[in-house]
Amino acid sequence: MSELKQDSRNAQPAADQFSGPDDHGHFGRYGGIFVGETLIAAVEELDQVYSQLSKDPAFWAEFDKDLKYYVGRPSPLYFAERLTAHYGGAKILLKREDLNHTGAHKINNTIGQALLAKFMGKPRIIAETGAGQHGVASATIAARLGLECYVYMGAEDIKRQSANVYRMKLLGAHVVSVESGSRTLKDAMNEALRDWATNVDNTFYIIGTAAGPHPYPKLVRDFQAVIGREARAQSLEQYGRLPDALVACVGGGSNAIGLFHPFLRDTEVAMYGVEAGGDGVETGRHAAPLSDGRPGVLHGNRTYLMSDAGGQIMETHSVSAGLDYPGVGPEHSYLKDIGRVNYVAATDKEALNSFRELTRMEGIIPALESSHAVAYAGKLAATMSPDQFIIVNLSGRGDKDIHTVAEIDGIQI
Amino acid sequence: MSRISKTIASLQEQGKKALIPYIVAGDPSVPLTVALMHALVAKGADIIELGMPFSDPSSDGAVIQLGAERALRAGTTLSDVFAVVKEFRTQDTRTPIVLMGYLNPIEYMGYEAFATEVEKAGVDGLLIVDLPAYECDELFAAVRPKGIDTIFLVAPTTSDARLESICKNCTGYLYYVSLKGVTGAAISDSKAIEDKIGLLRDITPLPIVVGFGIKDTESALKMAAISDGVIVGSALVERISHLAADQAYSQEALGTTVGLIGEIREAINTL
Numbered sequence: 261m262s263e264l265k266q267d268s269r270n271a272q273p274a275a276d277q278f279s280g281p282d283d284h285g286h287f288g289r290y291g292g293i294f295v296g297e298t299l300i301a302a303v304e305e306l307d308q309v310y311s312q313l314s315k316d317p318a319f320w321a322e323f324d325k326d327l328k329y330y331v332g333r334p335s336p337l338y339f340a341e342r343l344t345a346h347y348g349g350a351k352i353l354l355k356r357e358d359l360n361h362t363g364a365h366k367i368n369n370t371i372g373q374a375l376l377a378k379f380m381g382k383p384r385i386i387a388e389t390g391a392g393q394h395g396v397a398s399a400t401i402a403a404r405l406g407l408e409c410y411v412y413m414g415a416e417d418i419k420r421q422s423a424n425v426y427r428m429k430l431l432g433a434h435v436v437s438v439e440s441g442s443r444t445l446k447d448a449m450n451e452a453l454r455d456w457a458t459n460v461d462n463t464f465y466i467i468g469t470a471a472g473p474h475p476y477p478k479l480v481r482d483f484q485a486v487i488g489r490e491a492r493a494q495s496l497e498q499y500g501r502l503p504d505a506l507v508a509c510v511g512g513g514s515n516a517i518g519l520f521h522p523f524l525r526d527t528e529v530a531m532y533g534v535e536a537g538g539d540g541v542e543t544g545r546h547a548a549p550l551s552d553g554r555p556g557v558l559h560g561n562r563t564y565l566m567s568d569a570g571g572q573i574m575e576t577h578s579v580s581a582g583l584d585y586p587g588v589g590p591e592h593s594y595l596k597d598i599g600r601v602n603y604v605a606a607t608d609k610e611a612l613n614s615f616r617e618l619t620r621m622e623g624i625i626p627a628l629e630s631s632h633a634v635a636y637a638g639k640l641a642a643t644m645s646p647d648q649f650i651i652v653n654l655s656g657r658g659d660k661d662i663h664t665v666a667e668i669d670g671i672q673i
Numbered sequence: 674m675s676r677i678s679k680t681i682a683s684l685q686e687q688g689k690k691a692l693i694p695y696i697v698a699g700d701p702s703v704p705l706t707v708a709l710m711h712a713l714v715a716k717g718a719d720i721i722e723l724g725m726p727f728s729d730p731s732s733d734g735a736v737i738q739l740g741a742e743r744a745l746r747a748g749t750t751l752s753d754v755f756a757v758v759k760e761f762r763t764q765d766t767r768t769p770i771v772l773m774g775y776l777n778p779i780e781y782m783g784y785e786a787f788a789t790e791v792e793k794a795g796v797d798g799l800l801i802v803d804l805p806a807y808e809c810d811e812l813f814a815a816v817r818p819k820g821i822d823t824i825f826l827v828a829p830t831t832s833d834a835r836l837e838s839i840c841k842n843c844t845g846y847l848y849y850v851s852l853k854g855v856t857g858a859a860i861s862d863s864k865a866i867e868d869k870i871g872l873l874r875d876i877t878p879l880p881i882v883v884g885f886g887i888k889d890t891e892s893a894l895k896m897a898a899i900s901d902g903v904i905v906g907s908a909l910v911e912r913i914s915h916l917a918a919d920q921a922y923s924q925e926a927l928g929t930t931v932g933l934i935g936e937i938r939e940a941i942n943t944l
Contacts, residue, residue: 284807284808292808293805293807293808294776294803294804294805294808295731295732295803295805296731296732296802296803296826296828297802297805297825297826297827297828297830297831297839297850298732298826298828298829298830298850298853298854299830300805300828300830300831300835301828301830301831301832301835302830304832304835440735440738440742441728441729441742446729447729449731450729450730450731453731453732454731454732454733454734454854454855457732457853457854457855458853458854458855458858459853460830460853461853554781555780556777556780556781557775557776557777557780557803558729558777559729559731560803562780565777567777567781569781570750570751570778570781570782571727571751571777571778571779571780571781571782572727572728572745572777572778573728573729573777
């Protein structure tokens with residue numbers, strides 16, 4: 261297939277099933293704005309500012325400049341030859357988001373949102389974090405811009421991710437331990453929303469994933485879409501065609517939507533979002549709302565959730581703090597329902613296994629989050645032919661996880 | 674005229690302010706909630722806001738979060754909330770009850786089933802904190818035909834354009850949020866609240882009551898003086914947190930627990 265054909269397809273008018281969200285933030289029946297009245301004005305203001313700035317080429321030029329000189333983009337598309345030989349079948353290419361400054365895709369989004377905060381004149385930023393990657397990315401950008409930064413993190417995650425907690429403190433951020441509820445990412449998000457309602461005049465809330473009230477799912481996606489745009493161009497340049505499949509892990513889903521979105525209209529590209537299967541989806545102990553949840557409303561948007569029969573949000577289980585979230589970005593819910601993306605799960609065990617395989621066979625230590633994507637890609641590759649290829653989003657590096665893995669191995673470091 | 678509108682109209686005729694306590698259904702237990710509601714009425718409550726406990730109450734401060742956690746730990750479900758109201762109604766058919774909470778448990782029950790239960794239990798109004806006016810049509814289409822009032826919050830940050838859409842959808846009373854923040858924080862600027870309520874009076878004939886941050890007779894007096902009534906939540910839930918779920922309490926003991934409501938009643942009756 262020719263590059264020309266792809267380009268002409270992309271040039272068609274935007275009003276199709278992938279042109280969402282609408283003016284009130286809906287992707288089909290998902291998304292929207294479901295927050296307390298105090299925050300409505302803040303999200304409406306953000307929507308206005310973003311609508312205006314996102315039409316301004318100067319804004320994107322500044323964004324691109326920061327991505328190039330501060331983050332180190334473009335990130336390479338790397339052929340994992342030994343891993344491919346190990347799994348057998350399709351070629352596995354890794355989109356190396358782990359090589360970004362701060363070690364994950366999260367920085368793409370914080371760069372974009374910090375530009376918005378700067379434009380809006382907000383001197384204080386807040387963020388929620390699970391594994392700590394978004395917290396580190398937010399603390400980093402706050403240090404660079406001289407902004408005050410508060411990061412909300414579940415007490416449970418603070419224990420699991422002590423290295424990232426210390427990194428944030430070194431960067432000058434205040435890390436606030438969240439003791440309510442299940443003391444993980446969802447509770448950190450509740451606490452950040454409370455802070456925002458209290459300090460709405462001077463505070464910008466940098467949401468780390470493609471969820472939350474409109475316009476967050478849209479703007480996080482737009483900032484992360486650099487991953488997919490690069491991957492698409494690199495694929496054409498390095499292999500002369502588009503990939504046969506894309507694989508990315510999905511917690512809130514920002515790295516996945518960033519990779520997928522620029523390919524949505526390329527109908528021949530199959531897509532797989534890999535959720536955290538925990539002990540196994542059939543055990544109920546997991547963090548896979550798209551695989552085993554139903555739609556509801558949490559944290560400002562309607563989306564698939566893990567709730568009990570009475571609509572109370574359930575505790576989730578995953579070896580990876582960054583995927584330990586009971587909801588998912590609303591655009592993923594929509595893409596699931598229309599069947600454009602396949603949502604699957606990888607268990608803790610499968611992810612840990614891939615963590616070791618990638619480390620030993622390619623010399624790349626992946627984040628436990630990204631290891632879920634690698635695990636599924638291995639299974640998928642084995643069902644495909646050697647002349648096909650898969651792009652796996654290696655969303656982050658695994659330095660932060662070595663304590664978790666060591667503990668599982670019974671090793672003290 | 675709804676039971677809520679009748680209650681407030683009759684208070685206004687007598688030149689009195691509405692006193693609206695908030696407690697969490699099931700905190701610390703379902704039977705104690707019913708007993709507490711009767712105790713509140715005995716102390717002079719005009720309307721009761723009954724919290725539907727939710728695991729992720731992101732608009733509430735620590736005190737009400739903990740109240741919801743206690744209720745959920747005791748196993749309280751939305752069906753139990755309706756059971757509380759039904760039980761209360763066997764002895765009190767006069768005091769209006771407003772259910773306050775978050776959307777997700779209602780989504781899971783289903784709007785039609787929820788509307789049916791609301792009507793059957795004898796609920797008078799709904800206040801869904803995370804359901805703004807532009808998302809409310811579907812739920813309201815289910816509850817409006819049952820004569821249920823739909824109450825909205827107005828915050829200091831609410832724009833004039835939004836005020837209009839809120840007033841269009843709001844019935845019963847308008848709940849003015851006294852501060853930027855979550856439930857249980859402290860009021861800092863009562864002059865600004867007075868000005869905003871003045872603006873609201875030009876837009877809507879709805880009664881306006883003030884909540885968030887009313888914790889004693891002093892703050893209640895200040896807010897009641899410039900509005901049609903006050904809502905007292907966190908201060909009450911904090912006192913209820915000292916009750917044990919498995920213990921029996923006399924009506925007198927529960928009266929002491931909610932004594933604050935009696936003090937506020939007396940204070941605002943002097944206005």
